[in-house]
Amino acid sequence: MPYINIRVTDEGVTKEQKRKLIEGATQLVVDVLNKNPETTHVIIDEVNTDNWGVLGQQTTELRKLESNEK
Amino acid sequence: MPYINIRVTDEGVTKEQKRKLIEGATQLVVDVLNKNPETTHVIIDEVNTDNWGVLGQQTTELRKLESNEK
Amino acid sequence: MPYINIRVTDEGVTKEQKRKLIEGATQLVVDVLNKNPETTHVIIDEVNTDNWGVLGQQTTELRKLESNEK
Amino acid sequence: MPYINIRVTDEGVTKEQKRKLIEGATQLVVDVLNKNPETTHVIIDEVNTDNWGVLGQQTTELRKLESNEK
Amino acid sequence: MPYINIRVTDEGVTKEQKRKLIEGATQLVVDVLNKNPETTHVIIDEVNTDNWGVLGQQTTELRKLESNEK
Amino acid sequence: MPYINIRVTDEGVTKEQKRKLIEGATQLVVDVLNKNPETTHVIIDEVNTDNWGVLGQQTTELRKLESNEK
Numbered sequence: 001m002p003y004i005n006i007r008v009t010d011e012g013v014t015k016e017q018k019r020k021l022i023e024g025a026t027q028l029v030v031d032v033l034n035k036n037p038e039t040t041h042v043i044i045d046e047v048n049t050d051n052w053g054v055l056g057q058q059t060t061e062l063r064k065l066e067s068n069e070k
Numbered sequence: 071m072p073y074i075n076i077r078v079t080d081e082g083v084t085k086e087q088k089r090k091l092i093e094g095a096t097q098l099v100v101d102v103l104n105k106n107p108e109t110t111h112v113i114i115d116e117v118n119t120d121n122w123g124v125l126g127q128q129t130t131e132l133r134k135l136e137s138n139e140k
Numbered sequence: 141m142p143y144i145n146i147r148v149t150d151e152g153v154t155k156e157q158k159r160k161l162i163e164g165a166t167q168l169v170v171d172v173l174n175k176n177p178e179t180t181h182v183i184i185d186e187v188n189t190d191n192w193g194v195l196g197q198q199t200t201e202l203r204k205l206e207s208n209e210k
Numbered sequence: 211m212p213y214i215n216i217r218v219t220d221e222g223v224t225k226e227q228k229r230k231l232i233e234g235a236t237q238l239v240v241d242v243l244n245k246n247p248e249t250t251h252v253i254i255d256e257v258n259t260d261n262w263g264v265l266g267q268q269t270t271e272l273r274k275l276e277s278n279e280k
Numbered sequence: 281m282p283y284i285n286i287r288v289t290d291e292g293v294t295k296e297q298k299r300k301l302i303e304g305a306t307q308l309v310v311d312v313l314n315k316n317p318e319t320t321h322v323i324i325d326e327v328n329t330d331n332w333g334v335l336g337q338q339t340t341e342l343r344k345l346e347s348n349e350k
Numbered sequence: 351m352p353y354i355n356i357r358v359t360d361e362g363v364t365k366e367q368k369r370k371l372i373e374g375a376t377q378l379v380v381d382v383l384n385k386n387p388e389t390t391h392v393i394i395d396e397v398n399t400d401n402w403g404v405l406g407q408q409t410t411e412l413r414k415l416e417s418n419e420k
Contacts, residue, residue: 001181001288001289001332001334001339002286002287002288003143003181003183003286003287004284004285004286004287004305005284005285005287006282006283006284006309007253007282007283007284007285008281008282008309008313008315009281013313015120015128015130017312017313018120018121018128019127019128020311020312021308021309021312021313022123022126022127022128023123023126023127024308024311024312025123025284025305025308026123026125026126027126028301028304028305028308029286029288029301031300031304032297032300032301032304033288033293033297033301035288037124037125037126038124038125039124039181039334040124040125040126041122041123041124041141041143041179041181042122042123042124043077043117043121043122043123043143044121044122045117045121046121047253047255050225050228051228051253051254051255051256052251052252052253052254052281053232053233053235053236053251053252053253054247054248054249054250054251054252054281054319055236055247055248055250056232056233056236056237056247056250057229057232057233058225058228058229058232059281060225071148071149071192071194071199071391072146072147072148073146073147073353073391073393074144074145074146074147074165075144075145075147076142076143076144076169077142077143077144077145078141078142078169078173078175079141083173085260085268085270087172087173088260088261088268089267089268090171090172091168091169091172091173092263092266092267092268093263093266093267094168094171094172095144095165095168095263096263096265096266097266098161098164098165098168099146099148099161101164102157102160102161102164103148103153103157103161105148107264107265107266108264108265109194109391110264110265110266111262111263111264111351111353111389111391112262112263112264113217113257113261113262113263113353114261114262115257115261116261122141124141124179129141147393155330155338155340158330158331158338159337159338162333162336162337162338163333163336163337165333166333166335166336167336177334177335177336178334178335180334180335180336181332181333181334182332182333182334183287183327183331183332183333184331184332185327185331186331187393187395190365190368191368191393191394191395191396192391192392192393192394193372193373193375193376193391193392193393194387194388194390194391194392195376195387195388195390196372196373196376196377196387196390197369197372197373198365198368198369198372200365211321211358211359211402211404211409212356212357212358213283213321213323213356213357214354214355214356214357214375215354215355215357216352216353216354216379217352217353217354217355218351218352218379218383218385219351223383227382227383230381230382231378231379231382231383234378234381234382235354235375235378238371238374238375238378239356239358239371241370241374242367242370242371242374243358243363243367243371245358249321249404251281251283251319251321253283262351264351264389269351295400295408295410298400298401298408299407299408302403302406302407302408303403303406303407305403306403306405306406307406317404317405317406318404318405320404320405320406321402321403321404322402322403322404323357323397323401323402323403324401324402325397325401326401
């Protein structure tokens, strides 16, 4: 009875990509742990880039830096 | 000092239902564990049906199947 | 398909108390939201009192203060 | 490689305040635990005041009471 | 920069199974969302069967029922 | 009423370090958001290095590689 929470930035994740994440994460615990898909829940949280930080900086700002580097 | 996180799909949960969830969850830890309601926090997360999967499928799709079965 | 996470300090919660928390939290979402208990998961996390703070202080220390007040 | 999740009510947190929370939380684990900011992630969740309860009541209602007390 | 949290019951998950869960979950977000594995964190939480409930019952009890059915 | 969850690997975090994390995280939301420390909860989760992955690898293995590089 796994519970899987996938948190990503909200940069245009499509319904089809979400479908693949749910399908793939469920298959993973079925394959590795022999879990029952009926009791396997997957929840995707999309987080605004202002609200997610790494390196002490907002992702919004990191994306600008990445963009300028190109 | 409990922290209770209730995650549900965002299928029209009303303010009154949220009130009842918060009241009921708080009462539960008061009754069972003798906790102080002043330090008991309840957070309800509403999750889009595209973002919640069970059985490896999006709830959005499962709802359609349920609807067709009727 | 609710997911309910109850976090409490690890101050001797018994198996019977955990049973009541799981039963009560499940009944709550059945009563308030008409949810299916088959897809309702409840997870209890027990947290060491050194690891839970409120008022900027560890619960371990707050318990000592409470004890001294008596 | 810390992961820090800050959950607050959605009462007008500005981008600049989010920036400071991310910067400060990252600095905290660098200072106290000597962690690497490159692998330190901070996520801020803003929660509707109807969805956050304390004392068994919705924050929305508690804010009204506070306001009336003045 | 995904964060993936996999919660399972603590029924003898081996280090090798954990390795596969981490590898597989990371690969999933690389394949589906083109994410960078350097900023992809996977955390596995193992939960005692007394602390995980479904159908309003502790997993510990559900396992006994399953065992008796055989 | 913030809730702050700090997840770190369980590599010998001392009680004093936990005290500083709780104190510092509480002060952060007081300073930046003018929050009340009475309703600010901080929870530290210590995660086994086998259970935390980055770059698709267990921290346990990454630590060995780091150690060999020296």
